[in-house]
Amino acid sequence: MRARFHLPDFTTHFKLNYVFANMLKNAPEYFREGVEIASFYGAFPPSVWNGGRTIGGVCEPDFVKGVLKAFNSMGIPLRFTFTNPIVREEHLHDEFCNMVMKYADNGLNECIVNSPLLEDYIRTTYPNFKITSSTCKRITDKDTLAAELNKDYHIVVLDYDLNNHFDILEDLPHKEKLEILVNACCHPNCQMRKEHYKLIGEQMIAYNEHLRNNPDKPFRMSDYSDKTVMTEITCGCQERNFFEVKNLNLPTLVTPEAIWGKYIPMGFEQFKIEGRTASNLNVIENYMYFLVKPECRDEARFMFLHNLELNGVVHIDGDI
Numbered sequence: 001m002r003a004r005f006h007l008p009d010f011t012t013h014f015k016l017n018y019v020f021a022n023m024l025k026n027a028p029e030y031f032r033e034g035v036e037i038a039s040f041y042g043a044f045p046p047s048v049w050n051g052g053r054t055i056g057g058v059c060e061p062d063f064v065k066g067v068l069k070a071f072n073s074m075g076i077p078l079r080f081t082f083t084n085p086i087v088r089e090e091h092l093h094d095e096f097c098n099m100v101m102k103y104a105d106n107g108l109n110e111c112i113v114n115s116p117l118l119e120d121y122i123r124t125t126y127p128n129f130k131i132t133s134s135t136c137k138r139i140t141d142k143d144t145l146a147a148e149l150n151k152d153y154h155i156v157v158l159d160y161d162l163n164n165h166f167d168i169l170e171d172l173p174h175k176e177k178l179e180i181l182v183n184a185c186c187h188p189n190c191q192m193r194k195e196h197y198k199l200i201g202e203q204m205i206a207y208n209e210h211l212r213n214n215p216d217k218p219f220r221m222s223d224y225s226d227k228t229v230m231t232e233i234t235c236g237c238q239e240r241n242f243f244e245v246k247n248l249n250l251p252t253l254v255t256p257e258a259i260w261g262k263y264i265p266m267g268f269e270q271f272k273i274e275g276r277t278a279s280n281l282n283v284i285e286n287y288m289y290f291l292v293k294p295e296c297r298d299e300a301r302f303m304f305l306h307n308l309e310l311n312g313v314v315h316i317d318g319d320i
Contacts, residue, residue, distance in 0.1 A: 001034040002269045003259060005291060006179065008283065009042035009276040010067050010078050011059065015313045016280055018070055020287060023304060025074070030300040032260065035291050039079040039110060040071055042276055048208040049097045051083030051114055051136060053276045054200050056207065056219070064103055072108055080104075081276075082122070083114035083134040084201040091205070092121045101126050110154065114197075130154035135181060136197045142168045149174040155270055160184040160252045166262070175267035182254040182271050183286055185240040241278075242285040256290050280313065 007017060017040050024031060043050035044059040044067075071078060080100070084091075091097075101122070110130040113119040114137055122129060135157040139145050148156050149172060157179045162168055172178060186193060206224035210217075245253065254263070259271060273290060275283045284304065292300045 001264060002036060003032065003034045003264060003271060004036045004038035004269050006039045006041050006079065006270070006272040007037060007287075008040070008274060008278070010040040010071065011042055011044055011055070011057075012276065013280065013283055014067055014070075015311055016283060016308060019307045019311055019313065020304065021071070021074055021076060023300075023307065024291075027300075027303065030292050030296040030303075032256065032291060032293055034264070037076050038270065039077045041079040041081055041112065041272075043081050044096075044100055046204075046208050046211055047080075047082070047097050047100065048091050048094050048204055049080075049082040049084050049087060049118060050204050051085060051134070051197060051201055052081050054203045054207070055277070058211065061099065061103075064100055068104055068109070072106065075108075077109045077130075078104060079110040079112060079132065081134075082111050082118060083136045083197070084118070084204055085114050085136060085198055086201040086205070087115050087118045089117070092118065094208075098125075101129075105129070112157070132157060132179070135159050136194075138194050142171070146172055149178060153177070155179050157181065157272065160186075161188055163252045163254055164258075166266075169268075170266060176269050178268060179270035179272050180254060180263065180268060181252075181274060182259065182290060183242070183245055183273055183275075184250070184252045185245050185274065186252075188250060188252050241282050242289065246289070259290070280308075 007020075010017060021037055024035065024037060043055060044064050045055045045057040047055075068078060082097070105126055105128055107128045110132060111122055112132040112134045113122065114134040119131065123131065131153055132155040133148055133151070133153045138159050139148055140159050140161055145156075145158075145162075145168075155177050158181070160181045163180060163184075169175075203221055206221055207219055209224065210219045240248075254271075263271075271290075273286050275286060284301065288297045288301050
């Protein structure tokens with residue numbers, strides 16, 4: 001039995017995830033059966049290829065190398081969220097993104113793709129990377145999804161509107177490479193989702209332009225768009241915390257009981273926890289809920305927080 005989890009984020013949650021990976025290694029008795037860390041996903045800012053969530057800041061080359069070494073030495077891949085749907089030809093040769101790819105080109109690390117243009121470039125220029133097909137493609141048709149699973153992808157991330165449609169899931173091929181997002185915070189069947197992914201892509205391109213031209217000024221998306229272009233989506237879903245998502249009982253939620261009781265027996269083994277831009281507290285609660293045995297959560301949470309405090313990630317007498 002394997003329960004392979006893809007976890008957020010190797011930049012904003014770097015220390016948290018490094019401590020957590022060591023906790024899984026050193027205290028496996030806390031964890032549910034078969035739990036593995038399949039990857040830590042995300043992007044080093046200011047990657048113009050990034051999609052799914054807008055990220056700010058700038059990572060220096062030494063930090064990139066350090067994060068790669070820290071996780072790769074544990075046998076854990078970094079999986080880059082290169083899912084910007086509107087990358088253009090000129091972005092393919094972005095100096096920062098190609099630097100990251102060269103540093104990570106060791107046969108272990110992976111990329112998530114959305115744009116056919118960028119996918120072709122990565123496959124041609126960096127053939128050692130395993131390629132994941134992104135949920136950003138919004139594939140909700142059964143036959144199209146089956147065809148995607150038959151393509152040369154290491155993993156295909158399911159559109160989470162299909163999470164609990166077992167009439168569709170049970171007939172799919174290659175269940176072992178279908179990845180299920182278990183804690184989606186967005187409204188099911190959201191009509192704005194694809195537009196939101198496009199907007200995030202525009203924000204990443206505008207942010208990189210801003211860093212080139214006005215690095216000492218604050219970034220405002222409105223400075224890079226005309227008045228007919230939407231610059232943000234304020235549905236509030238991304239601000240939902242772990243308990244709000246859980247208590248809303250959205251039809252896209254996948255419980256741990258369902259993972260081990262339904263999905264794994266059906267042949268699924270790839271699961272994703274979202275939270276790239278979530279607070280450390282929110283990420284911790286998701287990890288405790290999905291990966292840790294219920295009877296061990298309190299002790300595991302205490303040990304996790306204790307080790308995070310020792311590593312300077314949390315301060316129990318202050319803010320996390």
